[in-house]
Amino acid sequence: xxxxxxxxxxxxxxxxxxxxxxxxxxxxxxxxxxxxxxxxxxxxxxxxxxxxxxxxxxxxxxxxxxxxxxxxxxxxxxxxxxxxxxxxxxxxxxxxxxxxxxxxxxxxxxxxxxxxxxxxxxxxxxxxxxxxxxxxxxxxxxxxxxxxxxxxxxxxxxxxxxxxxxxxxxxxxxxxxxxxxxxxxxxxxxxxxxxxxxxxxxxxxxxxxxx
Amino acid sequence: xxxxxxxxxxxxxxxxxxxxxxxxxxxxxxxxxxxxxxxxxxxxxxxxxxxxxxxxxxxxxxxxxxxxxxxxxxxxxxxxxxxxxxxxxxxxxxxxxxxxxxxxxxxxxxxxxxxxxxxxxxxxxxxxxxxxxxxxxxxxxxxxxxxxxxxxxxxxxxxxxxxxxxxxxxxxxxxxxxxxxxxxxxxxxxxxxxxxxxxxxxxxxxxxxxxxxxxxxxxxxxxxxxxxxxxxxxxxxxxxxxxxxxxxxxxxxxxxxxxxxxxxxxxxxxxxxxxxxxxxxxxxxxxxxxxxxxxxxxxxxxxxxxxxxxxxxxxxxxxxxxxxxxxxxxxxxxxxxxxxxxxxxxxxxxxxxxxxxxxxxxxxxxxxxxxxxxxxxxxxxxxxxxxxx
Numbered sequence: 001x002x003x004x005x006x007x008x009x010x011x012x013x014x015x016x017x018x019x020x021x022x023x024x025x026x027x028x029x030x031x032x033x034x035x036x037x038x039x040x041x042x043x044x045x046x047x048x049x050x051x052x053x054x055x056x057x058x059x060x061x062x063x064x065x066x067x068x069x070x071x072x073x074x075x076x077x078x079x080x081x082x083x084x085x086x087x088x089x090x091x092x093x094x095x096x097x098x099x100x101x102x103x104x105x106x107x108x109x110x111x112x113x114x115x116x117x118x119x120x121x122x123x124x125x126x127x128x129x130x131x132x133x134x135x136x137x138x139x140x141x142x143x144x145x146x147x148x149x150x151x152x153x154x155x156x157x158x159x160x161x162x163x164x165x166x167x168x169x170x171x172x173x174x175x176x177x178x179x180x181x182x183x184x185x186x187x188x189x190x191x192x193x194x195x196x197x198x199x200x201x202x203x204x205x206x207x208x209x210x211x
Numbered sequence: 212x213x214x215x216x217x218x219x220x221x222x223x224x225x226x227x228x229x230x231x232x233x234x235x236x237x238x239x240x241x242x243x244x245x246x247x248x249x250x251x252x253x254x255x256x257x258x259x260x261x262x263x264x265x266x267x268x269x270x271x272x273x274x275x276x277x278x279x280x281x282x283x284x285x286x287x288x289x290x291x292x293x294x295x296x297x298x299x300x301x302x303x304x305x306x307x308x309x310x311x312x313x314x315x316x317x318x319x320x321x322x323x324x325x326x327x328x329x330x331x332x333x334x335x336x337x338x339x340x341x342x343x344x345x346x347x348x349x350x351x352x353x354x355x356x357x358x359x360x361x362x363x364x365x366x367x368x369x370x371x372x373x374x375x376x377x378x379x380x381x382x383x384x385x386x387x388x389x390x391x392x393x394x395x396x397x398x399x400x401x402x403x404x405x406x407x408x409x410x411x412x413x414x415x416x417x418x419x420x421x422x423x424x425x426x427x428x429x430x431x432x433x434x435x436x437x438x439x440x441x442x443x444x445x446x447x448x449x450x451x452x453x454x455x456x457x458x459x460x461x462x463x464x465x466x467x468x469x470x471x472x473x474x475x476x477x478x479x480x481x482x483x484x485x486x487x488x489x490x491x492x493x494x495x496x497x498x499x500x501x502x503x504x505x506x507x508x509x510x511x512x513x514x515x516x517x518x519x520x521x522x523x524x525x526x527x528x529x530x531x532x533x534x535x536x537x538x539x540x541x542x543x544x545x546x547x548x549x550x551x552x553x554x555x556x557x558x559x560x561x562x563x564x565x566x567x568x569x570x571x572x573x574x575x576x577x578x579x580x581x582x583x584x585x586x587x588x589x590x591x592x593x594x595x596x597x598x599x600x
Binding site for chain 1: 330331332333357358383385387388389390391414416417418419420422434435436437438439441442443444486
């Protein structure tokens with residue numbers, strides 16, 4: 001029995017919601033029993049199939065987000081693996097690269113893609129040079145030992161296999177959820193950084209306290 | 212900033228610059244020869260008004276689109292239901308053999324049908340446009356609404372190889388990066404040399420702006436991409452008219468307080484467009500449709516008002532859209548609405564103009580270039596006689 005392209009695309013589109021829901025159900029408890037793990041994964045699967053007004057929860061999610069990016073799916077996969085195995089495979093610098101790439105691409109794509117300017121970066125996603133750009137980024141990260149480079153290869157593989165409904169490589173690379181999470185993560189990191197800077201300034205002997 | 216981060220940013224900037232400079236697949240686009248205006252050579256003026264959906268009693272019908280099949284059959288699609296964006300809106304189809312009447316409207320797409328094909332819930336259906344292939348096939352491009360109104364809509368397509376009797380399973384086109392919101396279609400598609408289509412589309416999400424959808428079908432596989440005519444939030448619903456195989460003019464609906472028909476031009480087969488500029492023609496934030504005549508004049512169907520849609524008129528330009536003269540008022544009734552004109556040339560050379568009449572009718576006006584010439588000559592006679600009175 002062969003799987004049709006549409007079935008394959010539906011199967012892929014269900015991955016990100018299933019991974020996210022599984023993570024939510026696993027919670028933050030560091031001590032997970034095997035039953036809890038398997039139960040959470042199965043419960044997430046059945047929740048996505050739960051019918052609401054004649055359609056499964058997954059169909060409602062797909063109505064809203066038909067093209068979860070391979071990057072988001074990959075990052076959720078990393079999170080779930082880390083949660084289930086208790087091993088860290090992504091270091092802080094790997095996550096930083098993920099949020100930085102997500103922020104930069106979101107800032108480049110969404111304002112202009114939604115009509116801010118005459119230039120439409122979304123159209124680049126159909127150009128033949130775009131895969132090379134992503135491959136270049138992935139290679140650069142991998143050369144520097146950053147594990148997010150592996151995740152960046154997924155959009156290329158996924159689009160080669162036509163796993164998404166979209167034929168645009170931007171949709172393989174980023175989606176609004178990954179973009180939004182990346183922006184929040186980068187803003188929080190910047191806030192922390194500025195907090196550290198100000199506290200370092202207050203602690204320094206050359207500060208103007210008491211003047 | 213660490214040196215590693217700095218290098219990463221430099222490499223990314225370089226890659227994106229390389230991407231910008233890379234050759235576009237659209238640079239080879241040329242408008243097809245069947246879009247170069249032809250005249251059937253009839254000698255007597257023809258002018259005829261008919262109803263496409265006579266006998267159809269629906270509270271609302273809207274956005275008609277016509278296509279000419281190679282066998283001399285005219286096909287029309289429009290949507291109808293209780294109101295715009297309602298769940299009961301369906302897409303209707305009718306056909307007319309050359310010279311004959313229109314067949315009884317037939318439903319070709321319902322919300323339930325589209326939900327089944329696309330495997331997800333939908334709120335409703337919207338605008339539809341027909342594309343007629345050289346092999347006699349008909350491609351339907353239609354809007355589905357996922358949520359809300361037009362800003363939550365997406366474009367879909369299906370194909371008929373038997374003149375609109377049966378249709379293939381609908382397929383979703385992904386054209387926007389933000390949850391695929393919200394590309395819509397309304398005006399006539401332009402055929403391309405070497406096969407394929409250039410379809411005027413537009414966005415109605417955060418901004419309203421005109422775009423082009425490029426479609427090409429080979430060996431049963433449909434490839435597509437899109438490009439932008441203009442950004443911002445001021446003009447949309449483009450009507451594209453090729454002037455020759457490389458040059459084209461786009462007439463744009465005005466969303467601003469200017470209340471004018473805007474015009475943008477392309478010299479490279481629709482790959483790049485000039486900044487839209489206001490023409491002398493008024494526009495009450497309503498749809499327009501343009502067509503090129505065989506002698507190079509441009510014809511535009513529009514609402515001759517900056518306030519309302521209570522009339523429908525034709526204007527003519529002898530200088531590729533630089534100046535316009537009003538040709539005729541086809542409909543006028545205070546308090547009524549005559550909107551969303553759709554101009555197309557039939558295989559016999561007749562010019563067909565479909566439009567929404569008073570919100571409940573799809574009307575069709577057929578005329579030929581001799582009728583246009585007749586009107587023009589009477590206009591020029593009146594211009595001469597007026598000063599003598």
